[in-house]
Amino acid sequence: xxxxxxxxxxxxxxxxxxxxxxxxxxxxxxxxxxxxxxxxxxxxxxxxxxxxxxxxxxxxxxxxxxxxxxxxxxxxxxxxxxxxxxxxxxxxxxxxxxxxxxxxxxxxxxxxxxxxxxxxxxxxxxxxxxxxxxxxxxxxxxxxxxxxxxxxxxxxxxxxxxxxxxxxxxxxxxxxxxxxxxxxxxx
Numbered sequence: 001x002x003x004x005x006x007x008x009x010x011x012x013x014x015x016x017x018x019x020x021x022x023x024x025x026x027x028x029x030x031x032x033x034x035x036x037x038x039x040x041x042x043x044x045x046x047x048x049x050x051x052x053x054x055x056x057x058x059x060x061x062x063x064x065x066x067x068x069x070x071x072x073x074x075x076x077x078x079x080x081x082x083x084x085x086x087x088x089x090x091x092x093x094x095x096x097x098x099x100x101x102x103x104x105x106x107x108x109x110x111x112x113x114x115x116x117x118x119x120x121x122x123x124x125x126x127x128x129x130x131x132x133x134x135x136x137x138x139x140x141x142x143x144x145x146x147x148x149x150x151x152x153x154x155x156x157x158x159x160x161x162x163x164x165x166x167x168x169x170x171x172x173x174x175x176x177x178x179x180x181x182x183x184x185x186x187x
Contacts, residue, residue: 026130027118033106048082055124059148060182088187089116113187123182130161138163140178
């Protein structure tokens with residue numbers, strides 16, 4: 001009987017978990033930064049928030065970080081008053097807080113995968129843009145060219161920066177959802 005009640009509770013929990021939807025409130029989360037500080041999404045209400053799933057060993061992530069492009073994107077959003085949260089699910093992030101390599105607002109240690117599950121993050125870099133009211137405005141790939149070639153960055157449409165720009169202007173992004181690409185998120 002106990003097994004049946006445990007299975008029923010598990011099924012209810014799975015059924016109640018809904019995929020994040022464009023135009024709906026972004027899933028709330030509380031997590032710890034790599035430096036141990038608590039991070040709560042609702043603390044950033046009133047600001048545009050970018051969530052970026054990260055894996056330092058992924059060649060798709062390295063495509064952006066090695067030439068400093070992801071850092072440029074992060075600095076640009078932060079300079080406009082936004083928040084950029086880099087989320088590492090299932091990996092070691094112990095030393096990331098001390099590195100200047102990551103100028104994002106915070107690096108989140110999501111070792112238990114709770115934030116990734118809430119957002120159904122599939123790959124690195126999977127990105128989400130949340131508007132000032134906490135509404136999900138964009139989810140998917142960072143850009144339009146699914147490759148590991150650094151030279152493709154300049155040729156691609158950057159969906160994340162376009163979504164941030166649209167939201168900042170009070171508009172709906174032209175593209176609100178794309179298929180993410182990269183290395184699989186490790187739950």
